[in-house]
Amino acid sequence: MKKYIFISLVALFFLPSCNKTDDNPNSGTATINNVLNLDPVLQDYYSIGFLFSAGKLVSSHETPPPDINILNDGTLENLIFEANNLDNSFYKVGQYSNSSTAKNVFDTLAAPVVQQWVEWADLLKPNQVWLYKSGNEHYSKLRIISTVSEIRDFRDYAECTFEWAYQPDGSLTFPGK
Numbered sequence: 001m002k003k004y005i006f007i008s009l010v011a012l013f014f015l016p017s018c019n020k021t022d023d024n025p026n027s028g029t030a031t032i033n034n035v036l037n038l039d040p041v042l043q044d045y046y047s048i049g050f051l052f053s054a055g056k057l058v059s060s061h062e063t064p065p066p067d068i069n070i071l072n073d074g075t076l077e078n079l080i081f082e083a084n085n086l087d088n089s090f091y092k093v094g095q096y097s098n099s100s101t102a103k104n105v106f107d108t109l110a111a112p113v114v115q116q117w118v119e120w121a122d123l124l125k126p127n128q129v130w131l132y133k134s135g136n137e138h139y140s141k142l143r144i145i146s147t148v149s150e151i152r153d154f155r156d157y158a159e160c161t162f163e164w165a166y167q168p169d170g171s172l173t174f175p176g177k
Contacts, residue, residue, distance in 0.1 A: 024053065024054050024055040024056075025055035026055065026165060026166045026167075026168060027055075027163075027164060027165040027166065028055060028163070028164060029145070029161065029162070029163050029164070030050050030056075030057060030161070030162060030164060031159060031160065031161040031162075032048060032049055032050050032057065032066075032068070032069065032070050032159070032160060033048070033070060033148075033157065033158060033159040033160075034047060034069070034070050034071055034072060034156075034157065034158040034159075035047070035048070035157070039061060042061070044061075046059045046060045046061045047059075047060045047066075047069055048060075048066070049065070049066025049067065049068055049069035049070075049084075050066050050067060050068050050164075051064060051065070051066050051067050052067050052132070052134065052138070052140040052164065052166040053067075053134070053138065053166065053168070055166065065084050066084060067083065067084055067132065067134055067140075068081045068082065068083060068084070068121075068132065069081070069082050069084075070082070070124075070158045070159065070160050071158060072149055072156040072157065072158035073122075074156055076149045076150065076151070076156065077149065078122055078123055079122075079123075079124040079147050079149055079158050079160060080120045080121065080122045080124065080158075081120060081121035081122075081124065081130070081132075081160075082120055083119075083120075083132070083134075083135075084135070085134065085135035087117070087133065087135060088116075088117035088118050088119050088133075089117060089119070089132055089133045089134070089135075090117060090118050090119070090120060090121040090130055090131065090132060090133075091112075091114045091115075091116070091117050091118065091130065091131040091133075092118075092121065092128060092129075092130055093105065093109065093112060093128075093129040093130060093131060093141075094128070094129055095125065095127065095128050096127040096128070096129070097127065098127060099126070099127055099145070101127070102126075102127040102128070102129055102143055102144075103143060103163075105129050105143075106129050106141060106143035106163060106165075109129065109141055109174060110173060110174050110175070111172065111173045111174075112131060112141075112172060114131060114172070117133060124144055124147055124160055125144060125147065126144050126145060126146050126147060127143075127144065128143070128144045129141065129142065129143050129144075130142045130144070131172075136170075137170055138166070138167060138168065138170050139166075139167045139170075139171070139172050139174075140164055140165065140166045140167065141164065141165050141174060142162045142163065142164050143162060143163040143164075144160060144161075144162050145161045145162055145163060146160070146161045147159065147160050147161075148160075
């Protein structure tokens with residue numbers, strides 16, 4: 001019996017050392033939209049965007065706020081990624097004729113050469129590949145999978161599903177797949 005108690009105590013001693021790491025993911029797929037939600041405490045509206053460094057959807061009320069949000073310019077034809085900084089933060093790598101070509105470009109995009117960053121990623125369409133530069137000069141690549149632009153609840157609705165990869169070391173070099 002003492003043997004079992006000793007083994008149990010040893011196991012309990014080592015159990016806390018088996019911590020799960022809470023590292024943020026550096027790639028994945030996400031969907032964001034431009035729905036405004038009312039914060040009942042602040043009596044203010046907020047949106048949900050995407051924060052690459054955390055690898056998750058976050059509220060515009062959170063600190064840090066999302067890196068990108070999606071907007072519709074009111075024409076139902078132009079969806080826009082907006083950055084949370086005042087820098088030119090986007091570069092369109094290309095528009096591709098099908099999803100397999102866009103996925104291949106995204107997967108093999110390792111060390112892109114950027115000619116000129118622009119303020120917004122606009123005219124978002126499926127099968128585009130974009131680069132994003134954060135305010136602290138960390139980089140992400142995005143592949144647009146799908147978009148929705150329509151009227152919902154009497155307002156312009158915008159939605160985008162994208163594949164993303166974040167480069168946490170601050171370089172513009174992404175590991176290949």
